[in-house]
Amino acid sequence: MVFFSITCILLSLLVASLSHASPVSREFSSSGLSLPSLDSKSWLCRLVHTTRAQKLCLREESTAISVNTPLGAAQGVVNVSGVSRFAAKYASAKRWSPSTVVTAWALPNGSTNVSALPLMCPQPFVDNSTFTEDCMSMILHVPTTLHADSCVPTLMWVHGGSFMVGSATNPGLDGSALALATDSIVAVIQYRLGALGFVAPNNQTNLGLGDVVNALKFLTTVLPSFGGDPSKITVAGQSSGANLIRALLAVPSAQSLFQSAILQSDPMDYGFLSSFDQVQLQQFFVSNLGCTATDLACLNALTADNIVNGAGLWQFNSSVSVVPAATQAAPMRVVDDGTFITSTLDSTSPFPRVSKPILLSNVLHEGGYTIYRSFSSPVPETEYVAIVNASFGETRYETLVGSQSYAVETAQNDDYRPQLQVLATDSIWQCATWTFARNWVSNGGTAYVGLYSLGASYPGNSAVSFCTEPGVVCHQDDIEIVFGTALDPDSAQSALIIEMQARYKSFLYSGNPNADDSSFANWEAAGASDVNAIMLGSTGDAPVGACTPSFWGQSVAYDYQVFDI
Ligand SMILES: *[C@@H]1O[C@H](CO)[C@@H](O)[C@H](O)[C@H]1NC(C)=O
Ligand SMILES: *[C@@H]1O[C@H](CO)[C@@H](O)[C@H](O)[C@H]1NC(C)=O
Ligand SMILES: *[C@@H]1O[C@H](CO)[C@@H](O)[C@H](O)[C@H]1NC(C)=O
Ligand SMILES: *[C@@H]1O[C@H](CO)[C@@H](O)[C@H](O)[C@H]1NC(C)=O
Ligand SMILES: *[C@@H]1O[C@H](CO)[C@@H](O)[C@H](O)[C@H]1NC(C)=O
Ligand SMILES: *[C@@H]1O[C@H](CO)[C@@H](O)[C@H](O)[C@H]1NC(C)=O
Ligand SMILES: *[C@@H]1O[C@H](CO)[C@@H](O)[C@H](O)[C@H]1NC(C)=O
Secondary structure (H helix, E strand, C coil): CCCCCCHHHHHHCCCCCCCCCCCCCCCCCCCCCCCCCCCHHHHHHHHHHHHCCCCEEECCCCCEEEEEECCEEEEEEEEECCEEEEEEECEECCCCCCCEECCCCCCHHHCCCCCCCCCECCCCCCCHHHECCCCCEEEEEEECCCCCCCCEEEEEEECCCCCCCCCCCCCCCCCHHHHHHHCCEEEEECCCCHHHHHCCCCCCCCHHHHHHHHHHHHHHHHHHHHCEEEEEEEEEEECHHHHHHHHHHCCHHHHHHCCEEEEECCCHHHCCEEHHHHHHHHHHHHHCCCCCCCCHHHHHHCCHHHHHHCHHHHHHHHHHHHCHHHCCCCCCCCEECCCCCCCCCCCCCCCCCCCCEEEEEEECECCHHHHHHHCCCCCCHHHHHHHHHHHHHHHHHHHHHHCCCCCCCCCHHHCCHHHHHHHHHHHHHHHHHHHHHHHHHHCCCEEEEEEECCCCCCCCHHHCHHHHCCCCCECCCCHHHHHCCCCCCCHHHHHHHHHHHHHHHHHHHHCCCCCCCCCCCCCCCCCCCCCCCEEECCCCECCCCCCCCCCECCCECCHHHHCCC
16 A cells, blocks of 8 residues: 655656856955954854965856865856855765765866766666766855855755655755855755665665765865855755754764754654664665675676666665565665664654754645645545554554544545545654654753745645645745745745745854844744744644644654654
8 A cells, every 4th residue: 555655755856957047247355354253153263264275266257266175276156146156076985885075176076067067876767877976966055245254154955855866956956045045155965875875785874874974074174265164054954854964963973063953844753774674674685686795896896777776776665565664755764873873863762962953844734745646536434544554553543543633534525635644744744843842852952843834836746736735835845945946936935935044044143043133923942842833934833733742652653663763
């Protein structure tokens, strides 16, 4: 039975990028250093600047830009008016080995074309000429007004795609507008995907997450040259990108590399994989690969294409039958290995003391695409109970259908798709996120929780008509709001873009999404019981529904509790 599949994510990523207005060249000004302020972080930032004599300059009569960094000259282009774009390789790796940060500035995959965008990491469903294993690259979006001592924050974006697809060049991810609106640098990164990033035959784990850490290390080195303060990095991501950020929060060695985090639509229900499950999944992968785990000649002779479209695709669609905790949606993911990642950061084990401010958001209909794509006609009661039973097992099924939120007998026209949609949204995303917020706050952290009641339909989502209905906000429909890349936004969308970018700016600068002089509603931090979730795109508090402290996670277990991850 197809239930929580994520075909939505796969399909919508195949749509072409949006285009922008033509580039206009702008002059960089390089002003002198100003006196250190009382703010210790800015003071440090300026100190870093004085020790690295860097210069931003614009080549005459050209849109090409060169910036001196500690790793050599960075080459970029003016992308849209007021923002330049630098495509860069941040790390390299041998197949199925940990990556290492580059020691010299380089364009992606040995390119000599400063205008070219990075090739994607190997993944199924795309032409193999669009990807390369030499894919640990990022795109930096830098406002042209920045200068050596600007010391602005950076938002590092981690894309989604179920750890298997996606890239920095996906639709809507042009960081230019976001960089301008937040007066920040926006870095959109890539990391190894699928079996190449998360299922190595040689017992390496979390390779893709290690890439993300190396992207942060690279930024720490080069940001001062672009006017960025390396002590003010916020990591942000959506869906599996947000999941990777939650993993990053559980990596002690990475804590000094970023100050705050934004998690949009993290499917938190799944949790990380246990080492035990990871080993089973790895053996299953090797059994489909046509090489033994130690036959290096055989492993190296495989093309990336062979891996992602052969055993990799098999791994994606069949892992759940080998290890139920693998899930249908994200079978290749991070593992709680006890050394790199040292906590599950969920309700199954002690939660460490935390301090970083985090911003957590969901959209109103996270499960909309999946449910309405899987069930194109009404779901009657008999089918509903069978689906819930099959998806959650008998124990959880009985509590669920006996509860007010997902009860039988309440469907209009004998169509239970609305209940299934809410159930998917609550269990996989929203209630799991609220449980996490409570845990975070109870252990010393600050969390702000929001729910998008308005979005911008992400390319591909229109394939499901439910997602195009007024008032419906499907998974991914928050992306182009945050980036300000929605095509022809109406006035409500434009207002939400302005609001979210202002809130993000404030969060990047101060760890609080309420600016001092804000005209927006107060966004109260989550409490240990009431998460104070606000509506983003309308007014008031988000309805709590079944996301109470006593229902999900207590009366009904999340997958990560059932599978004891
Ligand atoms: C460089 O890349 C840009 C963007 O992909 C492309 O339009 C241009 O033709 C490329 N230039 C060369 C010399 O290949
Ligand atoms: C990436 O770089 C490698 C090594 O130079 C080259 O063989 C390959 O053709 C490049 N990939 C693409 C798609 O340009
Ligand atoms: C700006 O860069 C993005 C990639 O981040 C690209 O999709 C877009 O086409 C560029 N815009 C222009 C005008 O070159
Ligand atoms: C992976 O680890 C297992 C035991 O945990 C070991 O038997 C196997 O030889 C290792 N594989 C490789 C390629 O090192
Ligand atoms: C790319 O795909 C084509 C067509 O399927 C295939 O012939 C070629 O071997 C593939 N290239 C690589 C490097 O996998
Ligand atoms: C799983 O992937 C393999 C390899 O591409 C394919 O042959 C098989 O039909 C797929 N199975 C399902 C159930 O999608
Ligand atoms: C739920 O599924 C189990 C196992 O498949 C089955 O034995 C049981 O009868 C089902 N219960 C209901 C109420 O459908």
